[in-house]
Amino acid sequence: MAANTQTQAIKESSMLKQKEMIAANYDALTSTAESGRKVASTFVPGNLNELIMCFDMLNNLPEINAINNGMRKKSGAMIMDAEKRGHSEDVCTYVKADLGMMSKGNVAPNGKPMPAPDLLMLSYTGCFTFMKWFELLRHEYGCETVMLQVPYEGDGQITRNMRDYVVKQLKDVVIPAFERVSGVKFDIDRLREYLKQSAAAEDDLVWVLESAKHVRSPIDAYFGGVYYIGPIFTAFRGTQDAVDYYRILRGEIEQRIAAGQGPITPEGDMPEEKFRLVVEGPPNWTSFRDFWKMFYEEGAVVVASTYTKVGGVYDQGFRHDPEHPLESLADYCLGCYTNRNLPQRVDLLSQYVDEYKADGVLINSIKSCNSFSAGQLLMMREIENRSGKPAAFIETDLVDPRYFSAANVKNRLESYFQMIEQRRKSPAAA
Amino acid sequence: MATADIIHRCEELYEDLDFTAVRNWKDAEPGRKVIGYMPVYVPRELIHAAGMLPLGVLGGGDQLEVIHGDAYYQSYICRIPRSTVELAITKRLDFVDGMLFPSICDVIRNLSGMWKLMNPDVYVRYFDVPQNYSDEIGGEYYRNELEELKSGLENLAGTTISDDALRASIDVYNQNRDLVNDVYRLRAETPWKAPSAEVYLLMRAGMVLTVEEHSAMLRDYLDATLQEDRPQRDNCRVVVNGSFCEQPPLNLIKSIEMAGCYIVDDDYMLVTRWLQEPVPTDGDPLLNLARAFLHHSADTAARYCSCDAEVGQFLLDSVTRTGAEGVIFAAPSFCDPALLERPMLVDRMAEHDIPSISFKYAENSGQMQPIREQAGTFADSIKLWS
Numbered sequence: 140m141a142a143n144t145q146t147q148a149i150k151e152s153s154m155l156k157q158k159e160m161i162a163a164n165y166d167a168l169t170s171t172a173e174s175g176r177k178v179a180s181t182f183v184p185g186n187l188n189e190l191i192m193c194f195d196m197l198n199n200l201p202e203i204n205a206i207n208n209g210m211r212k213k214s215g216a217m218i219m220d221a222e223k224r225g226h227s228e229d230v231c232t233y234v235k236a237d238l239g240m241m242s243k244g245n246v247a248p249n250g251k252p253m254p255a256p257d258l259l260m261l262s263y264t265g266c267f268t269f270m271k272w273f274e275l276l277r278h279e280y281g282c283e284t285v286m287l288q289v290p291y292e293g294d295g296q297i298t299r300n301m302r303d304y305v306v307k308q309l310k311d312v313v314i315p316a317f318e319r320v321s322g323v324k325f326d327i328d329r330l331r332e333y334l335k336q337s338a339a340a341e342d343d344l345v346w347v348l349e350s351a352k353h354v355r356s357p358i359d360a361y362f363g364g365v366y367y368i369g370p371i372f373t374a375f376r377g378t379q380d381a382v383d384y385y386r387i388l389r390g391e392i393e394q395r396i397a398a399g400q401g402p403i404t405p406e407g408d409m410p411e412e413k414f415r416l417v418v419e420g421p422p423n424w425t426s427f428r429d430f431w432k433m434f435y436e437e438g439a440v441v442v443a444s445t446y447t448k449v450g451g452v453y454d455q456g457f458r459h460d461p462e463h464p465l466e467s468l469a470d471y472c473l474g475c476y477t478n479r480n481l482p483q484r485v486d487l488l489s490q491y492v493d494e495y496k497a498d499g500v501l502i503n504s505i506k507s508c509n510s511f512s513a514g515q516l517l518m519m520r521e522i523e524n525r526s527g528k529p530a531a532f533i534e535t536d537l538v539d540p541r542y543f544s545a546a547n548v549k550n551r552l553e554s555y556f557q558m559i560e561q562r563r564k565s566p567a568a569a
Numbered sequence: 570m571a572t573a574d575i576i577h578r579c580e581e582l583y584e585d586l587d588f589t590a591v592r593n594w595k596d597a598e599p600g601r602k603v604i605g606y607m608p609v610y611v612p613r614e615l616i617h618a619a620g621m622l623p624l625g626v627l628g629g630g631d632q633l634e635v636i637h638g639d640a641y642y643q644s645y646i647c648r649i650p651r652s653t654v655e656l657a658i659t660k661r662l663d664f665v666d667g668m669l670f671p672s673i674c675d676v677i678r679n680l681s682g683m684w685k686l687m688n689p690d691v692y693v694r695y696f697d698v699p700q701n702y703s704d705e706i707g708g709e710y711y712r713n714e715l716e717e718l719k720s721g722l723e724n725l726a727g728t729t730i731s732d733d734a735l736r737a738s739i740d741v742y743n744q745n746r747d748l749v750n751d752v753y754r755l756r757a758e759t760p761w762k763a764p765s766a767e768v769y770l771l772m773r774a775g776m777v778l779t780v781e782e783h784s785a786m787l788r789d790y791l792d793a794t795l796q797e798d799r800p801q802r803d804n805c806r807v808v809v810n811g812s813f814c815e816q817p818p819l820n821l822i823k824s825i826e827m828a829g830c831y832i833v834d835d836d837y838m839l840v841t842r843w844l845q846e847p848v849p850t851d852g853d854p855l856l857n858l859a860r861a862f863l864h865h866s867a868d869t870a871a872r873y874c875s876c877d878a879e880v881g882q883f884l885l886d887s888v889t890r891t892g893a894e895g896v897i898f899a900a901p902s903f904c905d906p907a908l909l910e911r912p913m914l915v916d917r918m919a920e921h922d923i924p925s926i927s928f929k930y931a932e933n934s935g936q937m938q939p940i941r942e943q944a945g946t947f948a949d950s951i952k953l954w955s
C-alpha cells in the first residue's frame with residue numbers, strides 16, 4: 140500500500156512535469172506579441188528543435204495541434220470545414236484539421252490564438268504530404284518557407300551523398316534563413332550544448348522504452364508510449380526540462396519494475412498481462428481512450444511500437460552527437476522511422492517481436508497516411524512468416540472521427556486475442 | 570502510312586498487357602536487358618546508353634482484372650500500385666531486369682521496398698530527385714545520384730557506360746522530345762487534326778518501344794496528318810491537369826473530347842517531355858542531365874515550388890501558350906500530390922479568370938456518363954461566357 144502510494148506520487152510528478160512544460164510552451168507561443176519572440180512551424184519527424192532554439196525561436200508543430208484537436212473532439216468539424224473549402228476527402232486529415240483550425244481562429248489549448256508563423260521550416264522527412272502541406276500554409280500565411288529535403292533510405296542505408304546533401308542544406312539554406320528571420324547569429328557551440336542535453340534525454344527514453352522487455356512490462360509502449368515520446372519529439376528536445384522529465388520518468392518505471400507492477404492506464408494499474416503485442420502505425424486520436432481500453436480490458440499490453448520511432452529510432456543506437464552537430468542532425472533526419480524503407484521496417488518489427496517476446500504484431504492502418512500505410516499488408520505477411528507469430532490488421536484514422544468504427548475495431552481485436560490463445564494451446568506452439 | 574494505321578499499331582501496344590513488343594526486343598539478342606520505370610520522370614538516356622530498354626510501367630488500366638493486387642493495398646490507396654503488383658504477380662513483368670521508382674509520392678516510394686521484398690533478384694532503385702534547385706546543393710546531390718544509378722546499371726549490364734555513349738543517347742532523346750513537342754504543338758494549334766486519344770496512344774507507344782522506333786512513329790504520324798483532312802468541331806479548348814501518374818482510361822480522354830472539349834495540353838506521361846529544353850551533347854553528360862533537370866523541368870505536384878508565386882505557373886503558362894479557355898483538373902482518387910495541390914491551382918486559375926472543373930477517376934473507371942455531362946456543361950458554359 141505504501142509502495143503504491145509512493146508510485147502514485149512519483150507517477151504524478153512525471154505527468155505533472157510534462158503538463159507544466161506543455162502549458163508553458165503554449166503560453167510562450169500565444170504571447171509572442173508581448174515577448175517579441177519569433178515562431179517556426181515545423182513537422183515532428185526530423186524536426187530541428189535544437190537548431191530552432193539556437194535562434195531563440197519557438198517551435199510550433201501542426202501535427203501536435205491536430206492531435207490536440209483530435210483528442211478534444213474538435214478535429215471533425217475542422218476537417219469538414221476544410222473539405223467544404225475544396226480540400227479533398229481523400230487526403231491526410233492532419234492537413235485538413237490544421238487548415239480548419241486556422242479558419243476557426245487558430246486557438247491554442249489555452250484558449251488564446253496561436254501566432255502566425257514567422258518561418259515555415261519544411262523538414263521534409265519521410266512524407267510527401269509535408270511538402271504540399273506547407274505550400275498550402277505558405278499560400279495562406281504568405282510567410283517565408285525554408286525547405287530541408289531529406290532523401291529517403293531507398294536502399295536501406297544512409298549514403299555519404301545523402302548526408303552531405305542534408306548538411307549542405309543546413310549550412311547554406313536553413314541556417315541563413317533562421318539568421319535572417321530571427322536576427323540571431325548562429326553559434327555552433329550553443330547547438331553542441333543542446334545536443335548534449337538531447338543525448339542525455341535520449342538515453343533515458345531508450346531505457347524507458349526497453350523496460351517493456353520485462354515479462355510483465357511496466358509500461359505500455361504505444362498508448363503510454365505516446366506520452367513518453369511527447370517531450371523528445373516536440374519542442375523540448377535539447378532542453379534541461381526534457382532531461383529532467385526523462386530522469387523522473389525513468390525513476391518511476393524503475394519503481395514499477397521493483398514493485399512488479401504493469402503499465403498505468405487511465406483507469407489505474409493494469410492488473411494482468413495476458414497478451415504482449417507489437418504495434419505498427421499511429422494511433423487513432425479521436426477515440427484514443429476507448430481504443431486503449433479495448434486493449435487493457437483484455438489484458439493486452441503493447442511492448443513495442445513503431446509510432447514511437449517516427450521522431451527518431453533511438454533504440455537502434457542513434458544519439459545526437461555534440462562532436463558532429465550538423466552531421467548528427469542529418470543522420471537524425473535521415474534515420475526517422477518513416478524515412479526507412481519497407482524491408483528495414485519489416486526487419487525492425489520482426490526484431491521487436493523477438494526481443495520483446497511478443498505474441499504478435501498488430502497493424503493499425505491509417506487511412507490518412509500513405510507514408511505509413513502503403514505496403515503494410517505485405518509487411519504483415521512478411522513479419523508473420525519470419526516470426527511465426529500471428530498478425531492482425533485494423534483500419535482507423537488519425538483525427539477524422541468518421542473513420543473510427545469502435546465495433547469493428549473491437550471485433551477484430553477480440554478475434555485476434557482469441558487467435559493468439561488458440562495458437563498458444565496448439566501443440567505446434569509448445 | 571495513314572494515321573489510322575499508326576494508331577492501330579499504338580492500340581495494339583496499349584492493349585498488350587504481356588508487353589510482347591518488349592519481350593520480342595529482349596529476345597532478339599542475347600544479353601539484352603529491360604529496365605521498368607514508374608511515373609513521373611527517370612533519365613531514360615542512362616538506360617539507353619547501357620544498351621538496355623526503358624519500359625514505362627503505368628499500371629494495368631481498365632483491361633486488367635486485379636485479383637491479387639487488392640490483397641496488397643487497402644481500399645483507400647490509389648489503383649496504380651495494386652495493378653502494377655498484379656502485373657508482377659501474374660508474371661507479366663517477369664522479363665524485367667530492373668525497376669526504377671521515382672520519388673513522386675509515398676505510395677510509389679513504398680512500392681520500391683515492396684518490390685525488393687517480392688522480387689529479391691531484380692535490380693530495384695528508388696530514384697530520388699532534388700527538391701533544392703541550386704547547382705551547388707541539389708545539383709551536386711543529383712549528379713551523385715545519377716552516378717550511383719549509372720554504376721547500378723553498369724553492374725547489371727556488365728559493361729561500362731562511356732561518356733560518348735551517354736552523349737549519343739542524350740542526342741537520341743533530344744530528337745524524341747522535339748518530335749513529341751511537335752505533336753503537342755500540332756494538337757494545340759489544330760486539335761481536330763490530332764485528337765487527344767490519338768496523341769495519348771502515340772505517347773503510350775513511347776513507353777514500350779525503343780526511342781528510335783518511337784521517333785520514327787512520331788515522324789510518320791506528323792507526316793500523315795499533313796495528308797489528311799479532318800472535320801473541325803465547335804469545341805472549346807482545355808488543359809487537363811493532375812493525371813501525371815495513374816492513367817485515366819482511354820474512354821475518359823475520348824469522353825472529354827466528345828463532350829465538346831479539345832484537350833490542348835495535358836500531363837499524361839510527362840517523362841516524354843519532362844526536360845523542356847534540349848540537353849547539351851557536349852561536356853559532362855551527367856552534369857548536363859542534372860542541370861537540365863534542375864533548370865528546365867516540367868512541373869507537377871510532386872515537385873516543390875520554392876515560392877508561392879511559382880505554384881501553378883507552369884499550368885498558367887501552358888494555358889497561355891495553348892490558348893486554352895479552361896482547365897479540367899482530373900486526378901486519380903486518393904492521389905495525395907495531385908489532390909493536395911489542387912486547391913492552390915484552382916485558386917491560381919481563379920486569380921486569372923480561367924474557369925476550371927474538377928473530378929476524380931480511377932484507371933478502371935467504367936462509368937463515363939457523369940464525366941461526359943460535367944465536361945459538356947463546362948464546355949457549354951465556356952462557350953456561353955467567352
Ligand code: SF4
Pocket residue numbers: 202231232233234265266267268269477507508509510511537
Ligand atoms: S501523411 Fe502521414 S506522415 Fe504525412 S503528414 Fe499525414 S499523418 Fe503525417
Ligand code: SF4
Pocket residue numbers: 647648649650673674675676677814815901903904905906907
Ligand atoms: S496516383 Fe498519385 S498517390 Fe497514386 S502512386 Fe501515383 S502519384 Fe502516388
